[in-house]
Amino acid sequence: MLGRRTTTIITHDILYGQDPRARVMLSGMFRDEDIRAVNEARPDLCGFTVNWPSSRRHVDRDRLRRLVSLLDPTIPAVGVFFDxxxxxxxxxxDEMLDVIQLQGTEGNAYMTFLRELADLPIIQAIRMSGPSDVERANKSTADxxxxxxxxxxxxxxxxELARQVKRPYILAGGLSVHTIPDAMERLSPWxxxxxxxxxxxxxxxxxxxxxxVAAVRSASA
Structure with missing residues (x-):
């Protein structure tokens, strides 16, 4: 929504700035209480699973609008979409997000068309299981x-697959406050x-x- 366009510069600095510290994205928010906790913890990005009813964290368009309206405008809102x-x-x-995340089978052609319709940064999720996924990550046209x-x-x-990705990436999956320090030391993810x-x-x-949030900030200090 227009009120969140105040985050444009902040979003740009988070995604493209030279700050060497790892960014923190917290995803799957679906309740008012979640947003209050996010506003207090102040991660770099906040993610919402949009229009995917098979996920218990799913939010429809109206619910997303409310949650984003509660989100501190200095925390970019990331919409996670599945095909x-x-x-x-x-x-x-265009109405309410700052970043688009594609979580399905969308490819470079999809992103080309999407950029013609929505002038927002794109994150592409890659399910890592073998060399072909490393290649897909390296060749992705996502930001x-x-x-x-x-x-x-x-x-x-x-x-070990992440070591072969030759571009900045966000690391996800099975991370906790106990494993974050090891992940940061071994991989230095974006x-x-x-x-x-x-x-x-x-x-x-x-x-x-x-x-x-504290664990990531401490490990990358």
Missing amino acids: QPLGFVSEVA LVLLCAGWGTGVPFDW GIDMNTALETNRVKDPHKIAAA
Whole structure:
């Protein structure tokens, strides 16, 4: 929405700035309480699973609008989409998002058309299981790639594959406050994304949200 365009410069600095510290993205927010915790913890990016009913963290368009309206405008809102029509993604993005994340099978051709419709940065998630996924990550035309084992699985992939990715990336999957220091030391990712590890009894835990942000900031200080 227009009120969030105040985040344009902030979003640019987060994605393209020279700050050497790892960025923190917290994903899967779906309740008002989640946004209050995010505003308090102040990650670099906040992610929402959009229009994917098979996910328990899914938010529809109206719910997304409310949650983004509650989000501190200095924290860019990331909409996570799974093989959605271009028109829908661009409309939602133009109205209320700062960054688009593609989590499905979308390829470079899809992103070419999407950029003609929505002038926002794009993150492409790559499910890492072998050499072909490394190649896909390296050849992606997205602004950033996110490396994971699969959305919401809460399990890590073989980190040796990440070493072969020759571009900045966000590391996701199976990370916790206990494994973040090792991940940062071994891989030096551009950013860390967390979702399942932020939950207690299947809902976001404000204490875990705060601890996750603190762990990344401490490990990359």
